[in-house]
Amino acid sequence: MKTKMALSIILGLVSFVLVAIMFTQFKTVEQTxxxxxxxxxxxxxxxxxxxxxxxxxxxxxxxxxxxxxxxxxxxxxxxxxxxxxxxxxxxxxxxxxxGYTKVTGQGIEITLSDSEDKLIESLDLLKLVNELKSAGAEAISINDERIVTNSDIVSVNNRLILVNSRKLSSPYVVKAIGDKKYLESAIIIKGGYIDSIKAAEKAIDYVLKDDILIDSYKEEIKMDYSKEVEDND
Amino acid sequence: MVYFGIILGCLLGAILGMHAPVISYTYSSYLSIAIIAALDSVFGGIASVIKKNFDIKIFLTGFFGNAILSILLTILGNKLNVDIYLAAIVVFVGRMFTNLAIIRRYYVEVWSNKIASLKEKKENETDSNTTE
Incomplete structure (x- = not known):
């Protein structure tokens, strides 16, 4: 009886272990x-x-x-x-x-001013600008209005002077950068510009400077009508 | 009594196994070999009961020893890069089949004996009936 009891307990334990492991394995295989x-x-x-x-x-x-x-x-x-x-x-x-940049350099500064009975005309300025250009001026401005390729110097009613379509008034300060000796000699030559102005009894004065500052051109240069043409030469 | 203990153990084991945590797949392969070894021992035990030479010591050592040995061999096989667990499976399952054959033969014999004895009884009864 005792041995049977022990046997059944042992076999129960063995089957317990076996079945427990088996079910664990089933679960593992299933759920993995x-x-x-x-x-x-x-x-x-x-x-x-x-x-x-x-x-x-x-x-x-x-x-x-x-x-x-x-x-x-x-x-x-x-x-x-x-x-x-x-x-x-x-x-x-x-x-x-x-002329879109400010430039500086040696040059000449000419001041033309209205006197009591004689007014400076646009033609005087135009002439002066031309003279300076021919003397090799690289940059020119009148009362800080930069003279560029399409700048205009006109008079309205023989009274107002427009440069770059802006109204200017006396005194007119014309600045030019270039070789100052050439520029000077171009206007002080005998029978030259200064003589003609003085002959017309207008006031003119000039100074040579080493550091003339000329302002840039502020407007936009437009080309609305002209178109480029291929060069065929 | 013995059967009751076995059934109780099986039930408790099933409950515990269902609630046990899932083990890693790597160890799961070792566990499967151990299960095969243990099952082989169980069938071997049943066969030995039938042969009437069942020894609880041999059964227990076979049950645990085979399981542990098969696990160790599998580990060794892994280390050697040889699939030793295949050999273990072949051996254990082959033995399981032989043991199952022994069990089958025994019960078939028992059944055929029973039927033969029943037939004999019937024949005896009819014989006695006719003689009466």
Whole structure:
């Protein structure tokens, strides 16, 4: 009786252990998510690892390619920056030529002023500007109105003088940058400009300066009607 | 009494197993080998009961020893990169089949004996009836 009791207890325990393990295993097999990395077998993990390594190498290659491309683009960018610098310099030069920049340099400053009975006319200014231009003036302004290629110097009703369509009044200060000796000699020559003005009993005075500052042209130069024509020579 | 203990153990084990946490898939393969080994021992035990040479010591050592040994062999196989667990499965399942065959033969014999004895009884009864 006692041995039977012990036997049944032992067999019960054994079956308990076996069945418990079996059910745990059933549950595990049933519930295991094959894709979850924690539950993967080593072999699976190894194959996964190798595939990822291959992918990594591929991506690394792509990264290198892209880096090379970036370097290429950077060099191109630098070279294009150089060309754009050149172009910018050219643009600045042309702006200077056109009168779109303030300029300074040696030159002459001529002051014409109305006297009590004689007024300065637009023709006087026009003549003076022409004289200065022929003497090699690089930049000219009248009362800080810059004289450019399409500047006008006209009089209205023989009273008002318009330069660049702006009304000016006496005294008229004409500044010109250029070789100051040439400029001076161009106007003080005998029978020249100053003589003619003085003969007309108008007041004129001039100063030679080394640092004449001439303001820039403020308007926009428009080309509405003229079109470019190809040169065929 | 013995059957009652076995059934009770099975029920409790099923309940515990259902509530046990899920184990990692890596160890799950070792556990499956242990289960196969244990099942082999169980069938071997039943066969030995039938053969009337059942020994509880041999059964217990076989049950746990085979399970643990198979687990150790599987681990060793993993280390050696040899699928030893396949050999274990082949051996254990083969033995399970032989043991099951022994059990089957025994019960078939028992059944055929029973039927033969029943037939004999009937024949005896009819014989006695006719003689009467």
């Amino acid at each position: 998510d094959i894709t979850a990395i924690e539950t993967m077998r080593e072999a699976e993990l190894r194959t996964e690892l190798t595939s990822w390594k291959a992918k990594y190498d591929e991506v690394q290659e792509k990264v290198d390619d892209t880096k090379n491309k970036i370097a290429e683009y950077e060099t191109q960018l630098n070279s294009s920056q150089n060309t754009s610098d050149v172009i910018n310099n050219e643009i600045k030069d042309y702006e200077r030529f056109l």
